[in-house]
Every structure is written in C-alpha cells, then in structure tokens.
Amino acid sequence: MQPMRKLIIGANWKSNGTIQSIRSLVQTVLNPAIIDYKNTEVVIAPMYIHLPIVKDILKSDFHLGAQNCSLTGPGAYTGEVAAEHLKDLGIPWVILGHSERRHIYGESDAVIAEKVKRAGALGLKTIICVGENLDERVAGTTTEVVSRQLDAIKYSLSDWNNVVIAYEPVWAIGTGKTATPEQAQEVHGSIRLWIGSNIGRLVANSTRVIYGGSVTDENCKELLVLDDIDGFLVGGASLKPAFKTILEICDNHKPGKTFT
Numbered sequence: 372m373q374p375m376r377k378l379i380i381g382a383n384w385k386s387n388g389t390i391q392s393i394r395s396l397v398q399t400v401l402n403p404a405i406i407d408y409k410n411t412e413v414v415i416a417p418m419y420i421h422l423p424i425v426k427d428i429l430k431s432d433f434h435l436g437a438q439n440c441s442l443t444g445p446g447a448y449t450g451e452v453a454a455e456h457l458k459d460l461g462i463p464w465v466i467l468g469h470s471e472r473r474h475i476y477g478e479s480d481a482v483i484a485e486k487v488k489r490a491g492a493l494g495l496k497t498i499i500c501v502g503e504n505l506d507e508r509v510a511g512t513t514t515e516v517v518s519r520q521l522d523a524i525k526y527s528l529s530d531w532n533n534v535v536i537a538y539e540p541v542w543a544i545g546t547g548k549t550a551t552p553e554q555a556q557e558v559h560g561s562i563r564l565w566i567g568s569n570i571g572r573l574v575a576n577s578t579r580v581i582y583g584g585s586v587t588d589e590n591c592k593e594l595l596v597l598d599d600i601d602g603f604l605v606g607g608a609s610l611k612p613a614f615k616t617i618l619e620i621c622d623n624h625k626p627g628k629t630f631t
C-alpha cells in the first residue's frame with residue numbers, strides 16, 4: 372500500500388476569545404467532534420496566554436500550537452515568547468510567517484526564516500504560511516511571490532517531516548472571498564513543484580500543503596477534493612460551531628492522499 376499524506380486541519384484563533392468563550396468552544400465544539408484522529412490531525416492555536424487553559428481541557432487527540440514565536444531565545448526580550456518556552460510548555464506546533472505577522476508587524480522573509488530555524492532546531496513542528504496580496508495576484512506574480520517566500524526558508528529547515536506549508540492568499544483572509552478551486556490547486560501544485568525541485572521528490576510527496584482564507588463548512592468540500600490540498604488553516608470559522616462540521620466533513624471526505 373502507498374503511504375499517505377495525513378489530512379491536517381489547523382485552527383488559528385488569532386487574538387480572540389475570553390477564558391469563558393474558549394472553554395465553551397473546547398467543550399461544545401472541539402471535544403464532541405467525531406473524527407478518526409488516526410486519519411486526521413487537528414492543531415488548535417489559541418493565544419499564548421490561553422495555551423495552558425486549553426491544554427488542560429482539550430481532548431488529547433488534538434494537538435496544540437502557538438501562533439508565533441520570538442526571533443530570539445529566552446532572555447531580556449520584553450514581551451516575547453521564545454520557541455524554548457513553547458517547548459517547555461509542551462506545545463508541539465507553531466504557526467510562522469502568517470500574513471498578519473508579515474503585514475501588520477512587518478516580519479520580513481529573513482525574520483521568518485530565522486524563526487523557522489529556531490523552532491525547527493528545537494524540534495517544534497511548524498505551519499509555515501505563504502501567500503500573495505491582491506496587487507500581486509492582479510499583477511500575475513503569485514507564483515513568484517510564493518516561491519520567494521519558500522526560497523527564504525529553504526536553508527532554515529533541516530527536517531521537512533515537521534513542516535506543513537499553508538497557502539493563504541492575503542486577499543482571502545477574513546474577507547469571505549475564497550480562492551477558487553482552480554486558483555488554489557494551481558498554487559498548491561506550484562508549491563509541491565518547488566519542494567520537488569529544491570528539496571526532493573519524496574519530500575514533495577510527503578509534505579502537507581494546506582489552504583487558508585475564508586474556509587467554511589460550505590466551501591471546504593470543493594477544495595478538499597483537489598490533488599494538492601491536504602487540509603486547511605481556518606481562522607474565523609474555527610471560533611464557531613461550524614468548525615466541528617468542517618472537521619467532520621474533512622474526516623469523512625477523505626482519509627488521506629496517496630503519494631503521487
């Protein structure tokens with residue numbers, strides 16, 4: 372039997388929630404979801420300060436992730452949380468290079484590459500986000516932009532087993548505008564080609580490439596059937612009861628993708 376790429380769904384809660392609302396989300400939406408976790412991996416990424424609370428009450432089938440980590444290690448870096456702190460807290464995943472980090476907080480490709488390196492060196496698993504903005508999409512430079520973002524992390528990673536690439540077109544994030552299946556497949560295919568040419572064919576076959584940008588329980592099905600989509604990074608809908616539906620649709624729809 373051919374090995375498969377296990378489906379992976381990330382929930383990026385961003386800077387949202389109260390202690391009460393996240394407890395309720397875990398207890399009423401996440402823990403009751405009926406999924407075969409052998410086939411579908413789910414990573415929940417609350418705010419840093421909510422991580423221990425969620426860790427205490429979340430079913431152990433789920434994994435926890437942070438939404439960022441510091442460019443530096445522990446030390447005199449006021450307000451920062453280092454990859455070492457995530458590791459110490461037992462948080463196995465971290466999202467890096469999210470477009471909100473790139474565009475609102477000015478993180479450059481070089482900064483993201485350094486964070487990827489630091490997290491990877493500690494054995495943390497990373498969801499690395501790439502994606503073009505609307506001007507770049509309109510200019511027809513999507514593939515170049517995404518390749519440039521991937522080029523930047525090429526030498527930061529030693530273990531691609533611990534890496535998921537999230538394609539998130541900036542114009543689709545929080546806007547209700549999802550990439551069409553054709554647009555998404557084209558970019559996901561180009562990401563897999565990039566991995567094949569720059570890292571290796573086997574790595575390209577085994578690396579999960581997930582889509583993010585206004586994913587809902589309505590549109591996830593049509594994206595999931597695409598050859599190169601191995602799951603989703605969900606923002607807004609991950610804070611709603613619809614997330615349980617997304618998880619169940621994904622898990623029922625396809626247990627995993629056979630390597631090409």
Ligand SMILES: O=C[C@H](O)COP(=O)(O)O
Pocket residue numbers: 383469539543544545546547583584585586604605606607608
């Ligand atoms: O990390 C998640 C993405 O930013 C997508 O957010 P969204 O689902 O609210 O569009």
